[in-house]
Amino acid sequence: MSSETAPxxxxxxxxxxxxxAPAEPTARQPLWQQAARWEVGLxxxxxxxxxxxxxxxxxxxxxxTLFYGGINAGYIAIMALPMMLIVVTAEIDxxxxxxxxxxxxxxxxxWHHGWGIWPALIAALVVGVLGGTLxxxxxxxxxxxxxxxxxxxxxxxxxxxxxxxGSQTIPGVGDRSFPVWFTKIGVVPVPGTHLSYTTVIFxxxxxxxxxVLHATPLGRSxxxxxxxxxxxxxxxxxxxxxxxxxxxxxxxxxxxxGILLTAQNSSVSYNAGYGLELNVxxxxxxxxVSIFGGKGTVIGVVLSAxxxxxxxxxxxxxxxxxxxxxIVIGVLLLISVVVPSIGKLARWSAARALRSRPLQxxxxxxxLTVRTK
Amino acid sequence: MKRYNxxxxxxxxxxxxxAFAAVAAVSVVAACSSSSSSSxAGAGSASTGASASTGTSASAAAxxxxxxxxxxxxxxxxxNPYEVLADQGGARAxxxxxxxxxxxxxxxxxxxxxxPSIQAAIQAHADAIVIAGNDPSALCPSLEQASSAGIKxxxxxxxxxxxxxxxxxxxxxxxxxxxxxxxxxILAKEIGSSGxxxxxxxxxxATNQNSWIAYMKQELSKYPKMTLVKTxxxxxxxxxSLTVLQGLLSAYPNLKGIISPTTVGIQASxxxxxxxxxxxxxxxxxxxxxxSQMKPYVKDGTVKEFxxxxxxxxxxxxxxxxxxxxxxxxxxxxxxxxxxxxxxxxKVLAPTTGVGPSIVLGxxxxxxxxxxxxxxx
Numbered sequence: 016m017s018s019e020t021a022p023x024x025x026x027x028x029x030x031x032x033x034x035x036a037p038a039e040p041t042a043r044q045p046l047w048q049q050a051a052r053w054e055v056g057l058x059x060x061x062x063x064x065x066x067x068x069x070x071x072x073x074x075x076x077x078x079x080t081l082f083y084g085g086i087n088a089g090y091i092a093i094m095a096l097p098m099m100l101i102v103v104t105a106e107i108d109x110x111x112x113x114x115x116x117x118x119x120x121x122x123x124x125x126w127h128h129g130w131g132i133w134p135a136l137i138a139a140l141v142v143g144v145l146g147g148t149l150x151x152x153x154x155x156x157x158x159x160x161x162x163x164x165x166x167x168x169x170x171x172x173x174x175x176x177x178x179x180x181g182s183q184t185i186p187g188v189g190d191r192s193f194p195v196w197f198t199k200i201g202v203v204p205v206p207g208t209h210l211s212y213t214t215v216i217f218x219x220x221x222x223x224x225x226x227v228l229h230a231t232p233l234g235r236s237x238x239x240x241x242x243x244x245x246x247x248x249x250x251x252x253x254x255x256x257x258x259x260x261x262x263x264x265x266x267x268x269x270x271x272x273g274i275l276l277t278a279q280n281s282s283v284s285y286n287a288g289y290g291l292e293l294n295v296x297x298x299x300x301x302x303x304v305s306i307f308g309g310k311g312t313v314i315g316v317v318l319s320a321x322x323x324x325x326x327x328x329x330x331x332x333x334x335x336x337x338x339x340x341x342i343v344i345g346v347l348l349l350i351s352v353v354v355p356s357i358g359k360l361a362r363w364s365a366a367r368a369l370r371s372r373p374l375q376x377x378x379x380x381x382x383l384t385v386r387t388k
Numbered sequence: 389m390k391r392y393n394x395x396x397x398x399x400x401x402x403x404x405x406x407a408f409a410a411v412a413a414v415s416v417v418a419a420c421s422s423s424s425s426s427s428x429a430g431a432g433s434a435s436t437g438a439s440a441s442t443g444t445s446a447s448a449a450a451x452x453x454x455x456x457x458x459x460x461x462x463x464x465x466x467x468n469p470y471e472v473l474a475d476q477g478g479a480r481a482x483x484x485x486x487x488x489x490x491x492x493x494x495x496x497x498x499x500x501x502x503x504p505s506i507q508a509a510i511q512a513h514a515d516a517i518v519i520a521g522n523d524p525s526a527l528c529p530s531l532e533q534a535s536s537a538g539i540k541x542x543x544x545x546x547x548x549x550x551x552x553x554x555x556x557x558x559x560x561x562x563x564x565x566x567x568x569x570x571x572x573x574i575l576a577k578e579i580g581s582s583g584x585x586x587x588x589x590x591x592x593x594a595t596n597q598n599s600w601i602a603y604m605k606q607e608l609s610k611y612p613k614m615t616l617v618k619t620x621x622x623x624x625x626x627x628x629s630l631t632v633l634q635g636l637l638s639a640y641p642n643l644k645g646i647i648s649p650t651t652v653g654i655q656a657s658x659x660x661x662x663x664x665x666x667x668x669x670x671x672x673x674x675x676x677x678x679x680s681q682m683k684p685y686v687k688d689g690t691v692k693e694f695x696x697x698x699x700x701x702x703x704x705x706x707x708x709x710x711x712x713x714x715x716x717x718x719x720x721x722x723x724x725x726x727x728x729x730x731x732x733x734x735k736v737l738a739p740t741t742g743v744g745p746s747i748v749l750g751x752x753x754x755x756x757x758x759x760x761x762x763x764x765x
Binding site for chain 1: 466525527547
C-alpha cells in the first residue's frame, strides 16, 4: 500500500499521511483544529502512563521522579524542538545527536587545554552553528536530500568528537573540575521547583517555538514549505533561506543540549548522546509531526516527550528489562504512524463499499490491488 | 494509481479514528502493566534460581550482616554474557545472606543508559549499588546523590573515577597491571616477540580497558621488535567488533597479533578467524575470553591461549563486599577485612594513583586446550 501512496506524494498527496488532512489545501481547516485530535489522543496516553506509573511502581509518585525524568529526557526533548520544525518543512536532521557530541567534545577538549569555561562554552555553540551551517548549505542551498546529507554529517560530527577526545573522558586525571555552578544543574532542581534545569529550558524553548510556529507568518510558511514547496516559493516564501536557518538553529540548539549534558554529567566523552537521533525523531513523530511535512504542533511534541519520559521512569523503577522498554517505545511510534493510516484505510473501504453496492457483494471482498487495475 | 489517489477524497470519520487512537493507547499501557509484573517476577526467580543451583551454604560467613539488604547491580548492559554471570554471582551472595539483588541497566554501553538505574536505586532506598561503569566520570554526579542518600557505592569490572565524591570500593577482578602485562607476554611468546600488533577493545571510554591498555603499552617497551599499530573499539558489540576487525586486517596486511581484552571482542574475532583459516598462518589472537564461548576455538587451534578470572566469583565477592559495607561490618579504611563466603577473607587495599580503596579477586587464569574443559562459565 505504501508503494502506491509514494508516487502520489508530489504535492497534495502528502497530506494523506494523516486522516484529518483534506486533499485540497484550499479546503484546509485551521491547523490547530486538525492537530487537536492527535493531541487529545496523546493526553489520553499521558494520563494512562501516569496511572500506570503510580499503580505499578511504589516510588513513582514523588518529586524526585519529576526531577530525574527531566534529567534523563530534558536534553533529548530540547533537540526534538528544532527537529520538529525541520520535519514540518518535510526535511530531517539526523545529525542532532552527533552535533551534541561534537560540541560537548570541543568543550571538553578546550577545557582540557586550559581554556576558561565561558570561551569554551561559546566555542561549543559556535561549532554547533558551523555544523548546522554545513547541513543547511548542503540541503537548502545545494538542494541535496536532507536524509542523505545528515546521515553523512551524523558520522562526520561523531568522528570529529572521537578525534578530539579519543578515549579520554574530560575532566580526566589531572584536569581541573568544571565549575560548581555549571555542574550543579545535574544535581539540584531549579530553586523553588522540583524541575531540572533542562526541563525548565525545554519549557521556555517550547514556548518560543510554539509562538513562532503557530502565531507568526514564518510559522505559517514552514507548513506551506512542507506541504507544497513549489507553491510556497511562488507565493514569495524564501524557502531556501528558511530551510538554511532552520538547520543552523538546529545545530545551535543541539550544541546547547551538548553543553547541558556535559554539565549534568560533570564530564564529557566522545560518545555523549550516542544514538539519540532516533529518540529525537521518535519524539517528534509520536508528537504528531508528519514525516511528510506540513503537519505537527509544538504541544504534541511536548506531550510526546513527557509520555516517553514518564514511561521510561516508571519502567526503570519497576526494573523492566530494557529491551522490553525499547519495544514499548517502538510500539508507540508504530501506533503514531499506523493509526492515521488505519483511518485512511477505513475511508478506502467506505468508498469501495459505496461504489460496489450495485454489484455483487463478492466484489467488495476483492483485494484492493485487483480493483485499482 | 491516479484513480486511487482521487478516491482518497472521501469524508473522514474523525470520531472513529480518535476513539481508535485512545483505545490503542490504553491497550498499550495495559499491555505494559501486565508484562511488567511478570518480568519483575521473572527477574526475581532468576536470581533465586542462581542461588539454588550453587548449593553452597554461605550462612556461616554471615556474621554481622544485616538481613533483607537490597543491592542494585548495574552492569554495563543487560546482555553482556560476562556481566550476566557476574550479576548471578552477586545474586548468589545476597540470597545466601538473606537479602536480594536487583539487576538494572540499559541495552547500550553508555553512561546515559545507566543513570536511570542509579536513580531507581535511590528512589527504592537500596542499601548498596554495585556498578560496572560505562564511563569513568559521567556517572559520578548520580552516584554522589546515591551516596548522600545513604547508599554504599561499589564498582566492579570497570571502575569509576569519582575521587572522593562519592567514596567507593572498587572490586577489582585481578591486579590491573598483571592483566595488561600478561596479555602482552602471552602474545610475545606466540609470535616470537616481533611484528605488528593491534588491540581490539570495547568502548573507547571504558575505564578498565584503558587502564589495561596503558599497562600493555608499558609492557611493550620490553619487546622492541613488537609495534602496536592501532587500537580499535568494538563497543562490546559483536557486529561492530567484526567491522573494526575487518578494517584492521585490510589496513594492516602484515598484522601478526591481536589482543582483545574483552570477551565480546575476542569471540567475534575468533569466529571470524575460524571461518578465514588462511589468516591464521600469520595472525595470532589472544585476550580475555569466557572459556564456555572460546572452547571450540581453542580446541581447533584458532586461539592457543587466553585469560580470564571467574566472573561469577567476581559478582559473588562484590555482593559480599556490598553487604559488609551496608551492614557496617567493613569500611573503606585500608586493612578493613570481611569474609566473602566460600571465597575466604578479603582485605581492603590502600588507594593508589587513579584507584581508590579496592579489593582484588585474585590472579587471572590462563586457559588453553588442556584446561579449558574444566571451566563452565
